[in-house]
Each structure stands twice: as structure tokens, then as C-alpha cells.
Amino acid sequence: MTAGVTLRGVGKTFAAGIEAVAPTDLTIAPGSFVSLVGPSGCGKSTLLRMIAGLAAPTIGTVERTDDAVGFVFQSPTLMPWATALANCALPLRLAGNADDARATEALKRVGLGGFESVYPHALSGGMQMRVSIARAIVTAPRLLLMDEPFAALDEITRFRLNDDLLALWQQNRWTVVFVTHSIREAVFLSERVVVLAPRPGRIVADVKIDLPSIRAPAMRLSHAFTDQCARVNAALSAGEDAA
Amino acid sequence: MMRALPFAFGLLLLILWEAVVRLNDVPPYIMPGPLAILIALKDNAPDLLAGLAVTLEVTFAALILAVVTGVLIAVLLASSPAAERTFFPYAVFLQVTPIVTVAPFIIIWVSNIFAVLLILAWMAAIFPIISNTLLGLKSVDGNLRALFRLYGANRWQTLIRLSLPACLPYFLGGLRISGGLALIGTVVAEMVAGTSGTRSGLAGRLLEASYRLELATAMACFALLSASGLAIYALMQMLSRRLLRHWHESARLEN
Structure with a gap:
């Protein structure tokens, strides 16, 4: 039931002749949580949009x-x-489903029960992002693609959303492809971190994260966590040096 | 207190005006004072209000027509760059052409006087609707568009659920301008078309009164037209606030 993704030689060149993503192979196993990490301009968002x-x-x-x-x-x-x-109900309504029960349920799952009739401007940045996540999961997709969703949030809100996202993922086991420029966020969330380098965008490392599958918030302070961050960081630096 | 300031200033001007007219014994066929205008307004009230009704009927008919056709045209222009390239210059042409110069032709071609006035007022009012709605339709957030594409929305769904709501603040900005233009267009059309008799609008009565040197009556017409313009603006402003109060900055800041 769960969706996997396979990229075979996928590349993107923009009209101006700029190669955003060099031909790339990537296989993402069903039910896994994979992050794409890299500096800006490494084509990680483009890659995600091509998957979508x-x-x-x-x-x-x-x-x-x-x-x-x-x-x-x-x-x-x-x-x-x-x-x-x-x-939140938009994807359902576009598909001709006028029943809002699932949307109400999705809002509850992201911690926004009772906020159904509130307009976005009255919500904080973190709560707006929760609505956005609720909308993404309302159709019960097996594949969730996230493009730096928490980059604009403060660290406290980001940590809380990271924890809640992980809890949701543990329950549902969707396949998640998560783009971020934060090494720590990628390591904390993922089973696997794919490291990209720019000009042209390409994969330079594929790091399996060696941490327990249940990630408690306190893990962010552990040595094991720091070690994994160091591994990803080293891969990132190596990629940049090679460029 | 601050709200009363413009009214206080207006009252001061009226008092000054009355004083100047009285102290210098200016004859009423040159310059009537505000009190004389008020009396003329009261004495001719049924006649003037009938004229006002005719003028406002044309104004609102033209405005509604401009809204319907303007939005339709904007949606068509926004649907393809080629369409915009081809037709938008003609919308601009419509805007920059003084309607007074078109009036003689319309009067020859169209026999129904109501239709003549309607066409001319519509020409005056439509451009801000087209250009603002078009701008709004082209300013829809790219990620929201992508989202609609992702969920397989068809063109109709995208138009109704995304493009039209997103361009509402722009459209309403255009509507506020067009409301005033529809009235101006109607008045100019009435003057050029030279309507007269019981079915004539307020502008026709203004001209008639001025030909007879009844300046007080003419100015009463003028005052009614100005007040109508203000009322139309206020109406559009109210409509705009009602429609946008839940979500748009422009309506929220004023609350």
C-alpha cells in the first residue's frame, strides 16, 4: 500500500541553459523517512517538485x-x-467530496481541533503550517513531500512541529521526502539523509542515520545525535570541496 | 472630534459664501447663495428627484453591465498571453478616448435614448474593472496554483475557487473607481445627448435651468449629483469592507 519513489536519470535544465539537476538516480523505499539536504541552489526543491x-x-x-x-x-x-x-478540506472538495468530517479529523490530528472556523490571518505561523500539513494528509496519501516546511519558523516551534510530524509518521508510516537546509533537522527526523551539492545539483552522499527508530526530543542533546550530524556535515563539506 | 473636522470646514465655506453673496448684493442669476440653492432644491424637489432617479438608474445599470462584461473580459484576457497581447490595447483605447467624442456617433446609430446613455456610461466605467481584475488574476500565488494542479483541479474549479477570490481585493479597488466613473459617464452622456422632458435625467435639468438663468436650481442639481457620487463611493467602500473583512489587510486595518 505504501508508496515508493524511483528516479531514473532524472535531470532538469532550465530554458536559460542552466543545469539545475544533473541526471540523478534515487530510490526511496516505501514507508521510509528520507531527507534531502544541501545548500541553496543544489536543486533539492526542484528534485522534490519533479517527484510531485x-x-x-x-x-x-x-x-x-x-x-x-x-x-x-x-x-x-x-x-x-x-x-x-x-x-484543509480543499483537496477533498476539488475531488467532489463535500463531506468535511475528514478535514475536521485531519485538523484534530495536527493539534488544531476547535480551530475549524478561524481564518489564516488569525493563526500563528506555526499553526498556519499545521493547517498546511493537515491539508496534505487529508486525502490519506501514502507519499508526503515537504519542501523546507519549517524553515521560516522559530526554533521552539520548529522542534515541536518536528516532534509532532514524527509522531504522525510513526502512526501512519507514510513515505516522507523532506527537503531542508538544516542538518540537525534532517538527522533528527530521517532514517536516511541524501546530501546534494550545487552547480549542477547532484547527489554526493547517501547517509543512513544510525539512531533508534523512536526519536525522543531529548535525543537532540545526545552524543549519538551529534555524531550523526557530524557525518552528514562531513559529507556536505566533501561535496562542496569536490565542486 | 477628528471626524467632525471636514464637516466644520464645509460649513465654514458655506457661511463665507452666503456672506459674500449677501454683502455684495450679487444677483441670483450670477451667483445664488447656499440658502437660495436650498430653497430651490425644496421647491423643485419632486421634479429634481425624478431626474435623479433617471440618472441613477442609468448609472447603476451601466455599472452592473461594466462589472459583468469587465470581469468576463478580464478572465478571457488572463486565459492566454496572446489574448491579452491582442485585445488589451483596445481596452486602453476605450479608456483614453473621451466619451464626449464618441457620443455623436452612438446617438446616430442607436435610437433608444436609454441605450445611448447606457453605452456611453458603460464605456466610461469598464476600464478600471478590466485592468484591476486582470492584475488580480495574474497575481495569484504560484504555490496555490501548483497546489490546485497537484489535486487535479480543472480550469473551472481553479477559476471559481482560486482566481476569482484571489482577485477580489483588486476587483473591488477597480469597482470603487468605476462607480464614480459610471455617474460621470451618465451625466456627460445626458448633457451631450441633450435629453429633455419628463424622462430626462438630472444633468438635462441642470442644463435647462442654466439656460433659463435659474442658477439656484441648476446648482441644486449639481449638489444632488455630487452627493450621489459620494454616496456611490461610500456604498462601494462598504461593500468592499463587508466582503474583505475576514481576510484582507485593507479591510482589517480599518477595523
């Missing part, structure tokens, strides 16, 4: 075992004229 089908690869093929995807953008990307419930 929002951008067409210039060459190569993207294979997904399931069509349903949830996508979370860097900004909450909510419709300001619609309530939290209406925003």
Missing part, C-alpha cells in the same frame, strides 16, 4: 507506486479568504 509532478524533468523518468501525494510548501500557502477547515 509539479515540474517536468528534462530527461529521465519518475516512478511512483501511488498517485496520491501530499505536498507541503515552505510557506503555509493557505487561501486567506477561507477558514482553516475550508483550507
Whole structure:
């Protein structure tokens, strides 16, 4: 049931002749949590948009075992004229499903029960992002694509959302592809961190994170966690030196 | 206190005006004072209000027509860059052409006087609706567009659920300008078309009164038209606030 992703020689060259992503192979196992990490301009967002089908690869093929995807953008990307419930229910309504029970349920799952009739401007940045996540999971997709979703939030809010996202993932075991420029965030969340380098965007390392599968918040302070961050950091530096 | 300031200033001007007219014994066919205008307004009230009704009927008909056609045209122009390239210059052409110069042709081609006034007022009012709505349609957030694409929304769903709500603040900005333009267009059209008789609008009565040197009556017409313009603006402002109060900065800051 869970969706995997396979990229075969997927590359993207923009009209101006700039190669954003060099031909890339990548296989993401169903039910895994994978982060794409790299400096800005390394093509990680472009790669994610190609997985979502929002951008067409210039060459190569993207294979997904399931069509349903949830996508979370860097900004909450909510419709300001619609309530939290209406925003969350959008994917259902577009599919002709007028029943809002699932949207109400999705809001509850991200901790926003009772906020159904609130408009986005009355919500904090973190709460807006929660609505955005609720909208992404409301169709019960097996693949969740997240493009630096917490980059604009303060650290306290980001940690809380990281913890809650992990809890949701433990319950549902979606496949998650998570783009971030934060090494610590990637290590804390992921089973596997794919490191990218820019000009052209390409994969330079694929690091399996050697941490217990249950990630408690206190783990952020452990030596094991710091060691894993150091491994990813080393891969990132090596990639930059090679460029 | 601050709210009373413009009214206090207006009252001061009126008192000054009355004083100047009285102290210098200016004859009423040159310059009537505000009190004389008020009396003229009261004496001719049924006649003037009938004229006002005709003028406002044309104004609102033209405004509604401009809204419907303007939004439709904007949606068509926004649907393809080629369409915008091809047709938008003609919308600009409509805007920059003084309607007074078009009036003689319309009067020859169209026999129904109501239709003549409607066409001219519509021409005056439509451009801000087209250009603002078009700007709004083109300013829709790219990520929201991507989201709609991701969930397989068709063009109709994207238009109704995304593009039109997103362009509402822009459209309402255009509507506020067009409301005033529709009235101005109607008045200019009435003057050029030279409507007269019982079915004539307020502008026609203004002209008639001025030909007879009844300046007080003419100025009463003028005052009614100005007040109507202000009322239309206030109406559009209220509409705008009601529609946007839940979500748009412009309506929230004023609350």
C-alpha cells in the first residue's frame, strides 16, 4: 500500500541553459523517512517538485507506486479568504467530496481541533503550517513531500512541529521526502539523509542515520545525535570541496 | 472630534459664501447663495428627484453591465498571453478616448435614448474593472496554483475557487473607481445627448435651468449629483469592507 519513489536519470535544465539537476538516480523505499539536504541552489526543491509532478524533468523518468501525494510548501500557502477547515478540506472538495468530517479529523490530528472556523490571518505561523500539513494528509496519501516546511519558523516551534510530524509518521508510516537546509533537522527526523551539492545539483552522499527508530526530543542533546550530524556535515563539506 | 473636522470646514465655506453673496448684493442669476440653492432644491424637489432617479438608474445599470462584461473580459484576457497581447490595447483605447467624442456617433446609430446613455456610461466605467481584475488574476500565488494542479483541479474549479477570490481585493479597488466613473459617464452622456422632458435625467435639468438663468436650481442639481457620487463611493467602500473583512489587510486595518 505504501508508496515508493524511483528516479531514473532524472535531470532538469532550465530554458536559460542552466543545469539545475544533473541526471540523478534515487530510490526511496516505501514507508521510509528520507531527507534531502544541501545548500541553496543544489536543486533539492526542484528534485522534490519533479517527484510531485509539479515540474517536468528534462530527461529521465519518475516512478511512483501511488498517485496520491501530499505536498507541503515552505510557506503555509493557505487561501486567506477561507477558514482553516475550508483550507484543509480543499483537496477533498476539488475531488467532489463535500463531506468535511475528514478535514475536521485531519485538523484534530495536527493539534488544531476547535480551530475549524478561524481564518489564516488569525493563526500563528506555526499553526498556519499545521493547517498546511493537515491539508496534505487529508486525502490519506501514502507519499508526503515537504519542501523546507519549517524553515521560516522559530526554533521552539520548529522542534515541536518536528516532534509532532514524527509522531504522525510513526502512526501512519507514510513515505516522507523532506527537503531542508538544516542538518540537525534532517538527522533528527530521517532514517536516511541524501546530501546534494550545487552547480549542477547532484547527489554526493547517501547517509543512513544510525539512531533508534523512536526519536525522543531529548535525543537532540545526545552524543549519538551529534555524531550523526557530524557525518552528514562531513559529507556536505566533501561535496562542496569536490565542486 | 477628528471626524467632525471636514464637516466644520464645509460649513465654514458655506457661511463665507452666503456672506459674500449677501454683502455684495450679487444677483441670483450670477451667483445664488447656499440658502437660495436650498430653497430651490425644496421647491423643485419632486421634479429634481425624478431626474435623479433617471440618472441613477442609468448609472447603476451601466455599472452592473461594466462589472459583468469587465470581469468576463478580464478572465478571457488572463486565459492566454496572446489574448491579452491582442485585445488589451483596445481596452486602453476605450479608456483614453473621451466619451464626449464618441457620443455623436452612438446617438446616430442607436435610437433608444436609454441605450445611448447606457453605452456611453458603460464605456466610461469598464476600464478600471478590466485592468484591476486582470492584475488580480495574474497575481495569484504560484504555490496555490501548483497546489490546485497537484489535486487535479480543472480550469473551472481553479477559476471559481482560486482566481476569482484571489482577485477580489483588486476587483473591488477597480469597482470603487468605476462607480464614480459610471455617474460621470451618465451625466456627460445626458448633457451631450441633450435629453429633455419628463424622462430626462438630472444633468438635462441642470442644463435647462442654466439656460433659463435659474442658477439656484441648476446648482441644486449639481449638489444632488455630487452627493450621489459620494454616496456611490461610500456604498462601494462598504461593500468592499463587508466582503474583505475576514481576510484582507485593507479591510482589517480599518477595523
